[in-house]
Amino acid sequence: MTVARADQRRVMRERRREVPPAARIGAADGLAAQLLALPLAPGAKVAGYWAADGEIPLHTWQLRLPPRCTYCLPVLHEGGYLRFAPWRPGEPVAPNRFGIPEPVAAPDALLDPSSLDLVVVPLVGFDARCHRLGMGGGWYDRSFAFRHHRPAPPLLVGAGFAFQQVEGELRSEDWDVQLDAVCTERGTLFRPT
Ligand SMILES: Nc1nc2c(c(=O)[nH]1)N(C=O)[C@@H](CNc1ccc(C(=O)N[C@@H](CCC(=O)O)C(=O)O)cc1)CN2
Numbered sequence: 113m114t115v116a117r118a119d120q121r122r123v124m125r126e127r128r129r130e131v132p133p134a135a136r137i138g139a140a141d142g143l144a145a146q147l148l149a150l151p152l153a154p155g156a157k158v159a160g161y162w163a164a165d166g167e168i169p170l171h172t173w174q175l176r177l178p179p180r181c182t183y184c185l186p187v188l189h190e191g192g193y194l195r196f197a198p199w200r201p202g203e204p205v206a207p208n209r210f211g212i213p214e215p216v217a218a219p220d221a222l223l224d225p226s227s228l229d230l231v232v233v234p235l236v237g238f239d240a241r242c243h244r245l246g247m248g249g250g251w252y253d254r255s256f257a258f259r260h261h262r263p264a265p266p267l268l269v270g271a272g273f274a275f276q277q278v279e280g281e282l283r284s285e286d287w288d289v290q291l292d293a294v295c296t297e298r299g300t301l302f303r304p305t
């Protein structure tokens with residue numbers, strides 16, 4: 113990894129953590145409006161994330177999802193892969209190795225990434241082409257690598273504060289999975305075709 117990429121990550125993560133509470137709540141509401149405008153089948157399986165480290169929260173979106181949707185959270189799995197567990201407010205969670213809460217789910221309740229319809233992907237930074245800078249573990253890249261040679265679903269939509277858009281372009285690596293869109297509190301950016 114280049115020093116520039118590490119610096120970019122550090123700076124963005126600091127800025128994210130410094131967003132004042134009122135602005136954070138306002139941004140989460142704005143983001144929810146953008147996410148709710150995405151096309152979604154009535155019984156869709158959707159994945160979000162449990163906001164950590166200053167990430168833009170998804171609770172407003174989750175609570176306004178159509179009732180027949182199944183909302184899921186990522187669960188760390190062997191080999192650097194993610195699985196997804198259906199989760200509703202009030203159901204038990206436990207911290208994973210990064211301290212991020214994840215559902216306490218029976219192995220047979222876990223969903224494969226390919227069975228989802230819409231995945232809201234956490235990001236540290238993004239650019240105008242919808243390229244993503246993540247936390248650096250490659251979890252989403254590995255788990256959704258099948259999207260390199262297969263169209264949506266799942267639709268992969270990054271979520272972040274508008275200020276997380278970097279100037280210029282992020283250098284993309286061969287393994288980077290392309291997002292279909294990025295939503296912020298200000299709007300939705302679709303990947304240029
Ligand atoms: N809310 C949320 N959940 C998520 C992700 C995410 O970015 N956000 N992930 C996205 O992939 C996966 C977890 N990946 C992560 C990768 C690194 C770190 C992290 O905090 N790394 C530390 C140092 C590493 C360590 O403690 O061993 C750091 O960079 O400070 C956190 C999550 C799945 N769940």
Ligand SMILES: Nc1ncnc2c1ncn2[C@@H]1O[C@H](COP(=O)(O)OP(=O)(O)OP(=O)(O)O)[C@@H](O)[C@H]1O
Pocket residue numbers: 244245246247248249250251252253254255257285287288
């Ligand atoms: N499909 C893949 N197969 C194997 N290794 C992969 C794959 N995708 C990514 N990786 C590994 O993951 C590492 C981290 O990738 P990258 O810096 O792009 O992570 P990221 O997208 O920022 O992280 P995250 O998805 O966890 O937020 C890379 O060094 C690469 O070796």
